[in-house]
Amino acid sequence: xxxxxxxxxxxxxxxxxxxxxxxxxxxxxxxxxxxxxxxxxxxxxxxxxxxxxxxxxxxxxxxxxxxxxxxxxxxxxxxxxxxxxxxxxxxxxxxxxxxxxxxxxxxxxxxxxxxxxxxxxxxxxxxxxxxxxxxxxxxxxxxxxxxxxxxxxxxxxxxxxxxxxxxxxxxxxxxxxxxxxxxxxxxxxxxxxxxxxxxxxxxxxxxxxxxxxxxxxxxxxxxxxxxxxxxxxxxxxxxxxxxxxxxxxxxxxxxxxxxxxxxxxxxxxxxxxxxxxxxxxxxxxxxxxxxxxxxxxxxxxxxxxxxxxxxxxxxxxxxxxxxxxxxxxxxxxxxxxxxxxxxxxxxxxxxxxxxxxxxxxxxxxxxxxxxxxxxxxxxxxxxxxxxxxxxxxxxxxxxxxxxxxxxxxxxxxxxxxxxxxxxxxxxxxxxxxxxxxxxxxxxxxxxxxxxxxxxxxxxxxxxxxxxxxxxxxxxxxxxxx
Ligand SMILES: *Cc1c(COP(=O)(O)O)cnc(C)c1O
Numbered sequence: 389x390x391x392x393x394x395x396x397x398x399x400x401x402x403x404x405x406x407x408x409x410x411x412x413x414x415x416x417x418x419x420x421x422x423x424x425x426x427x428x429x430x431x432x433x434x435x436x437x438x439x440x441x442x443x444x445x446x447x448x449x450x451x452x453x454x455x456x457x458x459x460x461x462x463x464x465x466x467x468x469x470x471x472x473x474x475x476x477x478x479x480x481x482x483x484x485x486x487x488x489x490x491x492x493x494x495x496x497x498x499x500x501x502x503x504x505x506x507x508x509x510x511x512x513x514x515x516x517x518x519x520x521x522x523x524x525x526x527x528x529x530x531x532x533x534x535x536x537x538x539x540x541x542x543x544x545x546x547x548x549x550x551x552x553x554x555x556x557x558x559x560x561x562x563x564x565x566x567x568x569x570x571x572x573x574x575x576x577x578x579x580x581x582x583x584x585x586x587x588x589x590x591x592x593x594x595x596x597x598x599x600x601x602x603x604x605x606x607x608x609x610x611x612x613x614x615x616x617x618x619x620x621x622x623x624x625x626x627x628x629x630x631x632x633x634x635x636x637x638x639x640x641x642x643x644x645x646x647x648x649x650x651x652x653x654x655x656x657x658x659x660x661x662x663x664x665x666x667x668x669x670x671x672x673x674x675x676x677x678x679x680x681x682x683x684x685x686x687x688x689x690x691x692x693x694x695x696x697x698x699x700x701x702x703x704x705x706x707x708x709x710x711x712x713x714x715x716x717x718x719x720x721x722x723x724x725x726x727x728x729x730x731x732x733x734x735x736x737x738x739x740x741x742x743x744x745x746x747x748x749x750x751x752x753x754x755x756x757x758x759x760x761x762x763x764x765x766x767x768x769x770x771x772x773x774x775x776x777x778x779x780x781x782x783x784x785x786x787x788x789x790x791x792x793x794x795x796x797x798x799x800x801x802x803x804x805x806x807x808x809x810x811x812x813x814x815x816x817x818x819x820x821x822x823x824x825x826x827x828x829x830x831x832x833x834x835x836x837x838x839x840x841x842x843x844x845x846x847x848x849x850x851x852x853x854x855x856x857x858x859x860x861x862x863x864x865x866x867x868x869x
Contacts, residue, residue, distance in 0.1 A: 389428070389456050391617065394714040395420030398725035408458045408519055411512070411618045412527065414611025415598045419728075420721065421710050422617045428453035430663040435637040438628065443480040444469050446632075447511075447625045454621045458519070467518060471511040475499050476824070481507070481626045483633050483799070486772045490794060491787060493774060493802045494630045501569050502805035502824070503700070504652065505540035508622035512612055513544030513551075520550035528607040528855065529553040530597045532590035534648060535562040535700045536804065538580075539569035541612045546575040552858060553612075554579045554851055556590040559839065561695055561702065565808050565823070565830065572833035579854055585842035586693045588705055596844045603848055607855055614651025615707050623655030628664055634797040636665055644670040644787035644800045646779040647679055648701035650708035652801065657712065657750075667796050671753040672786040674698045674761065679706055683753035686744035688737040697761050697778035697812040700804070716743045754786035761785075765806075765816035775821055777804040778812045 390404035393416035402417070410422040430438075438446055447468050448461075455464060472480050476498040484493045499506025520527055529551060531541055538555040545551045555570060559582040571580050583590050591613075598604050598611065614620065631641040643666060645653035653671055660666040673680045674696040682688045690704045710728065716739050717724045731737040756764065764781035768774050776784060780802040787800045806813045806821040814820040823830060840846055 389454060390425045391422045392425050392721070393418050393420035393422055394710050394721060395725035395728070396721035398722050406458065407455045407618075411458075411515060411616065412519065412608075412610055414609075414613070414616040415595070417601065418721075418725065419599065420725065421615050421708070423620075423711055423714070424454065424617075427658065427661040432637045432663070435628070435632070435663060439632050442478070443625075443629060444472050446629055447472070447622070450625045450628055451621055459515070463518065467514045468511060471514055474506070474510050481629055483630050484774065486768070486774065489772075490791075490796075491784075491798045491800060492630070492634070493776070493780070494626060494799050495802045496626065497777075497802060497805040497808075499540070500543045500826075501536065501539040502808045502827070503536035503540060504623075504801065504803040505536050506543070507626065508614075508619035509537075509540040509544040509612060511622045512616065512618045513541075513548070515618060516545070516610070516612075517548045517550050525550065526608060527551050527610045528851070529610050529612050530556075530594050530851070531611065531613050532556045532587065532594040533562070533570075534558070534587040534702055535566040536808075537613060537700075538562075539566060542570055542573050542575075542578050542580075544612075546573050546578055548577060552577045552579065552855065554581060554854075556581045556583050556593055556840075556847075558582075558587050558590055559584055561586065562699055563809055563811070565810065566699070567837075568830050568833065568835065569827075571835035571837045572830065574834075574836070576858075578836075579850075580837040581840050581847070581850070582837050583840050583842055587703055588693060589842045591705070591707065593842065593844055593847050597848065597851070600848070607851065613707070614649050620651060620655045620658060620708075620711075623652055624659045624662070627656045627659035627666070630799045631659075631664055631666065634799070637663075640665040640667040640796055642667045642670070642792070642796050642798045644672060644783045644790070644798060646672040646698065646701060646783040646801065646803055648703040648706065650679065650706040650712070652803070654708045654711050660750075668749075668792060669751050670783075670786050670790040670798075671751055672782040673753065673755045674701050674782055675755065675757055676702050676704055677755040678704050679709070680753040680755045682709075683748065683751050686739045686741070688731065690735045697758060697809065698782055700779055701782070712747070713737075713739070716747065752786075752790040752792075754789050756782045756785045762812065762816040765813060769817050775806045775813060775817065776802060777806045777809050779803045779809075781816075
């Protein structure tokens with residue numbers, strides 16, 4: 389399998405890359421995002437043969453075509469097995485019916501940091517470490533987080549000698565649980581950076597590090613944000629998992645995805661491209677509704693980010709959306725690169741009426757405001773006895789708004805554990821959800837974090853300095869981080 393950039397051809401014609409290359413690089417050198425040059429195909433009979441497999445084996449079968457010969461089969465099975473052994477249940481992603489409503493919650497939050505991002509990052513951390521160890525190389529992860537990616541990425545690579553991780557988050561805009569899950573990790577390879585700015589500022593800073601190719605090469609930068617295709621790959625698995633449990637391939641299934649960077653729902657789109665019968669997707673947004681506005685109008689226009697109860701979706705520029713746009717631009721990397729450059733400078737991108745009509749057959753979208761989010765948490769609890777987090781609550785509302793066919797099961801992706809957002813849940817239900825026992829002392833652990841203004845020069849200097857210190861271990865122990 390070969391990988392290409394969404395902007396391929398815009399800066400010469402680089403050789404096609406393999407899985408190991410794109411996993412280590414994260415972001416393409418031309419500024420685009422990697423994806424396979426063609427999707428692996430699963431026939432109806434092949435999908436039927438996957439029924440009843442345990443999660444780990446299903447994951448192996450779905451992902452094997454993507455990784456090619458990067459890992460031998462035994463190694464790949466072992467890495468997957470270890471990744472999902474870190475989850476609280478061997479089911480990994482339990483599927484719960486909501487009464488007889490035809491709706492189901494797919495619980496993706498049973499990993500170490502209580503959000504769906506563990507599903508991909510627990511595996512990616514192990515794949516990276518295995519590959520770097522084999523090559524005797526070191527890599528530096530620079531990432532931006534609106535909350536959940538940061539802790540999941542840190543937990544996935546903590547204490548690994550092959551990797552240093554620098555995680556940028558918007559100061560004061562992540563929940564206390566989210567912040568503490570990052571800042572209380574006492575590992576020498578973990579560097580938390582609180583930026584004076586929004587998540588989009590953090591994402592821009594991270595991207596700017598990658599776009600400085602000399603800096604990028606000097607530190608062997610790698611990205612574990614959802615722009616890394618390996619994450620999309622690992623997320624494809626649970627769409628198959630849920631659909632198979634609900635009658636696929638004989639019966640179609642619909643999915644609702646609370647969305648921010650569009651990585652999660654894009655993985656569902658990929659599953660559909662691979663042959664899984666998905667009738668349609670519902671994209672849920674909070675008041676930061678650039679995606680909902682796009683699916684309504686075909687026009688993408690950025691506005692200010694406003695903080696909400698669902699901070700992991702407080703995003704205006706959904707980086708993964710470029711992968712869907714790539715198909716809307718008939719996989720023409722040159723035209724897409726031009727469109728993205730124009731979007732960067734004007735803040736607006738428009739697709740044609742035909743392209744819009746095409747994607748609206750497959751995607752519905754809707755927004756839920758703050759009172760609506762709280763009301764949904766209370767409603768789900770009252771009607772079905774399930775306590776959901778504010779991100780899942782957004783999905784719960786739009787799923788009901790956009791059921792197209794009552795005979796088609798609707799799966800709502802439950803993306804975070806309610807205890808990760810206790811304030812919102814308490815506001816909605818009057819009860820504070822307790823942290824699971826393994827995180828019980830989180831609020832008492834010491835924090836380590838650096839403050840930074842929204843300034844790329846300062847960020848690069850900090851990374852240079854820390855990496856130089858790591859190279860001189862005697863100096864490292866003296867530094868307060
Ligand atoms: C990251 C995150 C999202 C958004 O997922 P994307 O892949 O960025 O669309 C939604 N809910 C939770 C809890 C998250 O952590």
